[in-house]
Structures are given as structure tokens and as C-alpha cells.
Amino acid sequence: MIAELGLAVLWMAAALAVLQLVAGVLALRPEGRQLAGLVRPVAVVQGALVAVAFAALVSLFLTTDLSVKLVAENSHSMKPFIFKLAGTWGNHEGSMLLWVTIMGVAGGFVALIEKRLPENTLIATLAGQAFVSLGFYAFLLLSSNPFERLAEPAPEGAGLNPLLQDIGLAFHPPTLYVGYVGLSIAFSFAIGALVTRDVGPAFARAMRPWVLGAWIFLTLGITAGSYWAYYTLGWGGWWFWDPVENASLMPWLAATALLHSCSVLASRNALKAWTVMLGVIAFSMSMVGTFLVRSGILTSVHAFAVDPERGSFILALLAVYIGGALTLFGLRASTVTEGARFSFVSREAALVLNNVMLCGILGIVLIGTLYPLLTEAMGVKVSVGPPYFNPVSAVFAIPMMLVMGVGPLLRWRQDSLEGKGAARITLPVGICALLSAAVLLGVVLFAHHIKLLPALGLAVAAGLAPASFLPLRGRNLRRTPLPTWGMVIGHFGIAVALFGMASESAFSTEKLAAMRPGDVQQVGPWTVKLDGIGPVAGPNWTALEATVAAGYESAAPVMLHPQARTFSNPPGNRTESALKTRWNGQLYAVLGEEGDDGRWQMRFWWKPFVPMIWYGGALIALGGLLALLGRVAADIRRLVATDKIAYRRMKQGR
Amino acid sequence: MNRLLPMKRLLIALFALLLAPVLASQLSAQDMLPPAPYAYKQLSDPEQEAKAQALMETLRCLKCQSQSIADSDAPMAGDMRHQVRTRIAAGEDPEAIRQWLIERYGDYVSYTPQVKPITWPLFAAPAVILLLAALLLRNRFRKGGKQ
């Protein structure tokens, strides 16, 4: 019953999306004016209906309704609650439904509250939104119906891959997802603005919260994903520039650039066409990422059940949306007037540099990711990995971070680094630069085994960390607007993450050892002793668990329990590494196989300051959150004020 | 015992929007032989081990297809690590070992792209991007600067 309800509601929502698109397009013509009033309510109802459809699927998963094909294939009655819930979106059909749900709900929300934009632009935006949604509705309803019933209910579900039965993974993909879909809203705004040629500060302000929101989720998703890979893979790596990782990084880079160009457009009415372009690119990257992952085009056929049909469908959507948007851009961008000009030394110029560098990194990641495919088309197989991505992206990232330290201190339009007023900038920035130089000198003099990139990373981080707080200098901290705090914390987060990355690369110690119970090994400052190995059992797994006593220098030892888990439904294995976090780093322990001689393969790493990578990521997201709160609060205040005025007018009998 | 491919699959799953196909569990047969001596054992000379580690991180595990041999549990990756470590210990140059492998498996085995005509565009890319940006921005700033 619930499945049929879900399907019916989904069809209704799709029909409303058609209505939203048609009414929106017609309303933009003089003869269709009277339809204009229809678009907003339709968008709201469409959002509500698709949310009901998603709720129906969630309830099917929670009750493990095995007469529904999707549930039978992806769930199991004995799974813990949280994985039943996550099972809803942990599959193709469910994740597509989640996609349209977020789009629909967000679209409804825009329709409900957005009052700044000229009505025409908003209607064009909602029509664009409906257009994008329709592709996914078609995908769902025509080829991946999540509510399909089995002729005969399955006796039991097929279960979930043990590798995926992890709390991090249950919530990591939907987090990225929300980010991807959030960028589709920015895309719709860009389309709306292109259609009506109305690109200005109001457009940037309307779009900005959505970009910020999407960006926060992308940041969290990537950070969590990186940490999850780090502790689950069992080799201590946190980023490998794998195509699938790159697929998640590219939208983030584009969104970061968009965020910054939005602020130029909102404050200074400049970078108009560029901002629109970035709005299109950011969503393109989401779609490209989705396509690359789902088509399996860049990954091994041995490792991944590829579904070319789904890949083709996404590619077709990609061609329609992105090809269409870029064509529209080509036709319209020249008629979008140029924005205000600015001097070479100005806040805008710094932000432009930021944009260029971010897009440079984006270009490098995209080219590097696709290059093996390109050479394969020419008959040669090559691999492009960290030895390419690391230095080449640094070429762009390092100048960008240097400018990041100065940019927020510059004035809009025109500033000067000479003359009497300049000391407010040159003095503090000079001190930060000295800090960087001192760190670099220290590395050269005392730790020349550290390679160039980590050394530069340490140096830049040392200067950037204090520099990111400079915008607060001379301000009344309690009256500093939230978005400024957001920027400061976000930039500081970059410095923190950079420090973590550089430190991990520069100072990590690895120890591989075959150990018998009782054996002792030295891992950096740690003394580790294998106390014993025994069996343990979890809800749906059994494991061998090592007990390792680890003592930091002369401190009392702590117990670590790395495991090798065996799952039953479906069968599979997974290593569960054990981590001990201190303020100055992390000890990482892995239990390997037993050798012929009764000794166990143990792997240990001491990674100084490695958690800073993810603390940094969290700080960046927190910065985004503060900025978002600040913007939304300002919007609400403005809305309330408008309402008050309207109310007063009404009372005065106007 | 059966740890042939989990890592690659994990990575995919990690950022995957679509988790379902990943679930198709791939049960491959696995040998019962203990790992090669230097698969999980470091060289005693830290300098040599650092060299070996740096090289292993840039060699592709041919069995797993998107992992370096430095972080794979596949037996063949273990054998490749053994090969790298023993050769380094014998005093061979890391780049010579890389070339030895490229001679056998093609450029595919090296995560460090080799500078060859086919990879020139890859190395030109950053310069082209910067040039393009400079070209597009040139007008903007010259005029702006005069204000």
C-alpha cells in the first residue's frame, strides 16, 4: 500500500513539475502573464509531494517490506536500525529519489520565501528548477522505479556490503548529495538570470545562501569521506586523487570560486557574467562527478559493477542541461553588461585571483582525471596520480593562499600598499610573512629530509594561520558581522588543514612488524606491545581482535583494539584499524594476517598532527555555517521590516 | 583471507553516489602462501626504506587498478613491494626500477606520468591555464589600474 502511494505521489509530483515548467515559460511572455501566479504555489506543492514519496520509501526500508524489490535487494531484517535507514539512499534508485526530493523541497522553499528577485527572474529560476528536476523524474519513473514490487515477496533481504556498514558511510554520501543538489539551485538561479538578463547584486544575494549551504555540505562530505577512507582502508592514506575522490573535489572547487565571486557581485556589482558562468560550472561538476562515478568509465571493471545504461542516462541529462546552459550563456552573456571596474590592488582583484587559481586547480583535476581516458582513446594507457596532482595543484594553491592572507584586508575598488595608510596592511602581513620565512628557514637548516611540498605547506600554514585573523584587528568583536567571522574561521580552517597535510607528509613514521604476543616495537615516540589476540563478536560480524598496549614516551600505556572483521550477511571481510588521538597526532594500528610462524603482521603509524586535516575541514564548514547564519538572519530581519511597513500601510488604510 | 579488492571498492563506495553495484561481492580465489619476505617488512636502513616507500607510493597495483602498491593487501602488490625493496637494498636506483616496470607494463604502472609526447599536454596544462587567465584578464586590469 505504502509503495503504491509513494509511486502515485511521485507521478503527481512529476506532473506538477511539468506544469511548473510550462507555466513558468509561458508566464515570461506577455500573453501568458496570468499564469505567473501559478508558478510559486505549484513549486511548493511539488516539493511537498516528492517529500511524501521519499518518506514512503524510508518507511518501506524501516519496516523491511520485502515485497518491494529495492528493499529486498538492499536491506536485511536483521540490520541495525541506522543501516536500514541509510539503506534508503544507499542504492541507485533511492539516491535518485533523494536527489529529486532535495531539489523539490528546496525549490518549494525558494518559491515560498524568495522576495528580492524581480518576479520574472524568479519565475524563470523556478522553471529552470522544474526542468532539471524533470530529467531526474523521468529517470526514476521510466527506468529506476524505487517502488517496484516483487511478484513473490523475498524470504529475506540480500543485506548490505560489510564495507558499507559503517556509520561514516551511512551519512557521507547523502551529505555530498545535498551539496550537489544545492548547486543545482544555484544553477537554476543562473539560468533564471540569463533568461531575463537580470544579473546584479540582488541575484547574487538570492543565490548566495544556497551556494553557501551546498558548499558547507560539500566541505563536510569531503572531510568526512577523507577521514572515513583514512581509518577504514587500513593504510593511513587520506587522499589519493582517485577519480572518485576527484569527482567530489571538483564541485567543491567550483563552489568555492562561486562563493567568492558572489560576494564581489553582491557588494560591487562586478564579475557578472563570470559569476553566472561559475554557477553553471559548479552544477556541471556535480553532474560530471555523478556521471564519472556511476558510469564506471574511469574505474576498473574488476572492482565495480558498471551500469552503462544509467551512465548514458546521466550523460544525456548532462548534455541537455550543461550544453543548453552553455549555449544560453554564449547567446546571452555578451548582453549582460559589464560590471564596475577595479584597480589591481583591491579586494576584487584578490578575489579574482582566488577565482582564477581555484579554477586552475579545477582544470588540473579535471584534465588529470580524464587524461588516462584521452590517451586510451589514442591507444596508450597511462596513469596520473599524486606525483602529478600534488605539485601541479600546489602551483595554483600556494599563490592563492598567499593572497588569501592579504586579500581580506584590502579595500574594495582601490587600495594602495604604499603611502601612509598602507602600514595597517603591510606591518601585520609582513610579520606573518616573516613567520612563514622563519619556518621555511628552519626546515632548510634543521630538517632537510623534509621534501619541498610539505616544507612549503608548513611555511604557508604558519603565516596564514595568524594572517587569517587580521581582518578582526581593530574591530569591535561583538559587533563584527557573522559573515566576517565566517570568513576568518574558514580561512583559518584552510591553514589548519594545510598544516595537517604538510605535517602528515613530513613527519609520519611507519612501522611494519611481525609480532608474537608479548613482542614490543617502537613507533616514533610510542612503545607498542602486542598483549594478545582473541575472538570478539558484534551484531552481524565476528572478528579477531588484537590487544595492543601503547605508551607515549614514558606515560602509562593505553589499550588499542584493531580488528579483522568477518561479516556473514553478505559474507565479507574488513579490517578495523584502531586509532589513538593525542593533541599532537594520531597513532594508527592495524591487525594483519597470521604468518606461518605464528607471528601476526601488525602495521603502525605515528602521524603527527594528522587530525588537523579534518579539524581544518570542520572549521571551514563552521566558517560557512556562520556566514550562512549571518546572511539568513539579515534576510529575515529585512523580511520582517518589509512586513512591518506593509502592515503599517495597511493599518493606515492604504 | 579474501582481501583482494576491498580497498578499491571502498574508495569507489566512499564517494559513490550509487552504492548498489558495489555490493556485488567479488569472491576471488586467493592463494594460501605467506606474503613475500619484504611485502610487509621494512628495510633496516631507514634511508633505503624511505626511498622504497616513495617509489612504492607511485607504482600502480595492477590487481586493484586504482591503488598504489604501497597501500594494497593484494598478494601481487606484496610481491611488487618485495621486488622494489630487494632491488633498492641491492643499490638500484628507484627511477631505474620504475623504468624496469614500465618496460614490462607500460606507462600504466607508474602514477608519475612520464614526460613523453603523449603526456606533453598534461604538463603544458598549468601554463596554458595561467596564460588563458592572463589573456582574459589583461584588459580588465590595465584599465582598472589607471583609475
Next chain:
Amino acid sequence: MSAEAKKKPGLAIWLPLILFAGFFALVIWGLVRPADREVASAFIGKPLPAFDLPPASDDRPGLSTMVFKAGKPRLLNVFASWCVPCAVESPQLAFLASKGVEIDGVAIRDRKPDVARFLAQNGNPFARIGKDDLSQVQLAIGSSGVPETFVVDGKGVIRYQHIGDIRAEDVPMILRKLEEAGQ
């Protein structure tokens, strides 16, 4: 920055679309291309590297490079007892052996008792079987998995590599490659 910088819309404004079209063409090719993700050996046309493997089976001698320089083309089959496709291809190897093709085996990461059981179950088409516990020969000839079969000519030069199990329909092609190697 395209439209920003220029008063008149130049090519720059269409650049994104052109790049996108390139991307699109590339991935379309990627989607329709035959799913060939195997890593081919780059060592074809080159002489077998020198090796000398101990026997992996009690009733067959070990394998050294010298065998391949006897003037007659041979097959070098990289296999393992723990590999299911290797068992699947054994009838085809038996057929080839019955046609007078000399096949030498390299057992990868294997134990003698396991090899003996495998050969008892699936037949023994091999003239010699070398034991390669550290995949050294496998690495030296650019093989990246089991089973793989190499055609080696009478001078010890690798002429052809077949990746994966030999199916019945592959047999004529293998025979042809052997014949070409013999000329």
C-alpha cells in the same frame, strides 16, 4: 572571465561550450568502447628475461629460460592452483598439448601439494612447471594476473600474450600464433 574582459563577444564566450563538447565526445567514446581493462604486457617482441625456477611438481622438471631457445615455439602458461579460471581452461590446454604443442607452466604463489591436487583433478598438459613464489617471473614478463598464456618463439622471444582463460574459440587463434612464431 570571458565576457567580463571583452566588449565584443569573441571566441572566449563559446570556449566553455567547445570544451564541454570535447568532454562529451571523449566520454561517449569511453562509454561505447569495448570494455578492455586488462593490462597488456609491454614485453611482447622482446626476449624472455633470464630465469631459472625450481620444479613445482614432483614429476616435472623446473623451468629455465634455456628451454625456450631450443628452436621450437612454445606456450608459457602462467597459472595457479587457487585460480578458478585456470581450472576452466585446462581442457583447452590438454587439447593443445594433444596437438603436439609444448606447454610450460609457471605456478604463481603455490604449494607443491596444491599443484599436485590441481594437476590430478584437471590433467597435466605441462612439459615443465616452474615454481614462482614471489611472482618474480610474472613481473619480469609483464604479466598481471592468472591465467595468462604467452607464445614464445624458438629464439626465446615473446610473440603473443593471451590474457585470461583460453576458451575453446581461442584455440585456433593460439595455434595460428604458434605457427606464425615458428616461421
